[in-house]
Amino acid sequence: MPISSPPTSDETGDHPLTRTEFQIIRTVTKHPCTLWEVLSAVDGPIRETYRACEVLKQRGWLVFRKGRIHPGKLPRRLVQACQIDFSMVLEKLRALLEAAPPPTTEYFQEPMLPEDLCRRLEFMWERGDLFDRTFFVIGDDDLFSLAAALTGLPRQIVVGEIDLRLVGYIKEQASRLRLPVEAFQYNVADPLPASFRRAFDVFVMDPVETVPGFTAWLSRGLAALRHPGAIYFGLTELECPPKYWHRFQQLLNEAGLVITDILRGFTRYQNASLAPPDKWNKTKLVQQAPFPALQEEQNFWYRSSFLRAETLKSPKVPVRGRVKFDRSFYQSPFTMTLS
Template identity: 30%
Template sequence: MWEDLVQTLQETTGLPVSRRDVERALGALKATEDLWENIRLSRVPLRVLVELWRVLQEKGLLRVEEGLALTEAGRALAQEAPLPGEAFCPACEGRGVLGARLPGRARERFLAWTQRRPPAIQDYDQGYVTPESTLARVALAWAWGDLEAKEILVLGDDDLTGLAAALTGLPKRVVVLDADPRIVRFLEEAARAEGLPLEAHVHDLREPLPETWVHAFHTFFTDPVEGPLGLQAFVGRGLLALKGEGCAGYVGLTHVEASLAKWAQFQRFLLENQAVITELRDGFHLYENWDYIPSMRAWPWLPVKRLPEKPWYTSALIRLELLGTPSLPNEPIQGDLQDEEATTY
């Protein structure tokens, strides 16, 4: 039966689906009836999950009411699927680092500024991580020596990573590139008020980097659009901006909109461009629920139309380091940055 489900999902979605994906999804259904918790626990692209739920319901294996409940036959099918474990440290929410330990009263000052940030809007496919996620991201870079006395580039920054980094007083310079003028104006205001070595510029990453930003930074941060062209635009520009060997990048990558086949494609892209993954912490970033959930792409597909009551969207934090200088073209990127696995834009 599981193999039949895999084949059906591959045919109906046109996406890569494995037996392990079905196992994880069934295990999540055993653990909770809440749709949003199912998405978080499954670690399977949402585009695949909604189709699996539809097929299970059609076969009488899943009952959809206020939530998602396996029927008796469904529970029998899922008997061998392991329950997802929840054994994360409550103090750091499983991240392994604490932003509260950043110097310069950075956490206190950063939290005050986040109360005034522009809201996430669909025009720019925005959705920001919790303040503690941002602070922990910066803390991990500090632990690796990628922050102090370094020149930092942030590609897309509704998470305000550049501000959090600058507030520590550690970087030599922080530059933020964002397509949203509201974010740029907000960061400029914060930099003036706090006297920070932070500058922000409106820039569409589909366009080439100005030469002054090529091979000019020690560290970059980005949460990319996860289509192949999106990864090229965000991560490729980040790699191009690094000075060379020993420089580092911090990249967010989800399971909700990125299959493991896409993860493999991303890893090949890194290796081809002289970059190696030195650390990967799954579920590191927890996202605040954005206001436009009812108008995102996946909403019509969801079998239960209820807004989430707590954060559900997560992404891994990947640290990469250059072994040499990548040979990437600094050219315009044509085409849609999203792909068929995209669901939240």
């Protein structure tokens, strides 16, 4: 499937903003700032922030007046991108989730809480990874793609998803809401379609937590990513032991990515996929429990850390070809929630 070329902006097309530049502009549009208030709100080296300030000054987008840094005349799209109402996005996402196909363990689906998905979006926006970026998402039972597009910021979002029900639903809603979202059926064990190589700025996943599964997920994402790019993913400690985390960090390091954030407990899940008693009672979670594991008493105990990594150069891709899709792909000795 070819990707349609992302829309270019009339207003900022000549000046694709770096995330440093975006963070600076966002800061000064809140209120006139001191240099320190700018440095407080921008990621990365002081040196880079200083350089970006010089660029924006020359472009007339930053003006120093009466002892404070003010925004100059800015494109309207950019000003809008600096003030996003995530509560509006959350409200619309809830409605979309209610009408979506229910999660199934067949594809290891377990959607996160919609408010935690919006926190992820807000974190990406804070990092400057949302505005004017193209996204590739593998697996989207959370409807990340639609929620991200509802902010109005990403240029384009492409979803690879194995569940045809979800592919259909995402396409249908994207078309109805005129969102720049495309979806196609994709099994992560298959190679990435050639037209997707190095085509995206940001990759997002909530992968299965086995070594072969994670490696495949990451490989497809890294193949799709160009430099400078960022990846975001969830990873639990609950079903993924330190030695797997260690292996995944090695993969990232060797691929030329640096991890910038690991946020413990950032994402909670709905615990809905195991609801049928025949599934519930067959899990190790229940069978090996040291105390009664009563389904109806559950709080939102299942959670993951949220990780961000960014490229230092075009990523080196761990695996390019087809990989074996067997039990070891989705189940490890640490998997407790499958029956």
